[in-house]
Amino acid sequence: MQEMTPKDLTVAREICPATSQRLLADGGLLVDVREPHEVAQPGFAGCDVPTIPLSQFEDRRAEVPRDRDVIMACAEGERSLKATYFLMYQGYERVMDMNPGIVRWVQRGFPITGTAAGMAASVGASSCCGA
């Protein structure tokens, strides 16, 4: 087992979808950590949205840039908060959590791919027991 040094992480910055829109317009990056079966039902649209499922996040977190604002997102904000803290543990300083996630994004009428009908599959997905 890899040796991990415990760190006292500061409280993560959490932002709403509306604030996310402003940051995205200023060059921020939205990263979707939902699992592949969730991302199309619906998906975030109107910006580049790389997908790194939480179940693959430890192996792929190097894909997240350190030199721009990064907004982590999922269905409701729980898994993305976990990913946010993980990046903070790894020394990322420009990372924040969108809370709530695509549920509120849809409610606010922001652009999506697909339809909101399949969103129920994502709601309630837990970050415990696995990634």
Added chain:
Amino acid sequence: MMEFKVLGTGCAKCKATADMITRTAAEAGKTVQIEKIEDMRRIVGFGVLTTPAVVLGEKVVHKGSVPTHDQVMGWLEGAA
């Protein structure tokens, strides 16, 4: 006394992990202290993304599943 921490946001597998450590320690005649850490910020502060996870002392010895009886016995016998 050995000090364990069980990391997880409170699901059944996290409880099963704590129970496994308690049962195995009793079987081995070892005294253990188990602290359950359910706050996500503290959990990830150990560098852990997959839960349940087990910390012995300050070292993460297991993550991502309920540990087996043999694994716990190994930790109790100093094999961690």
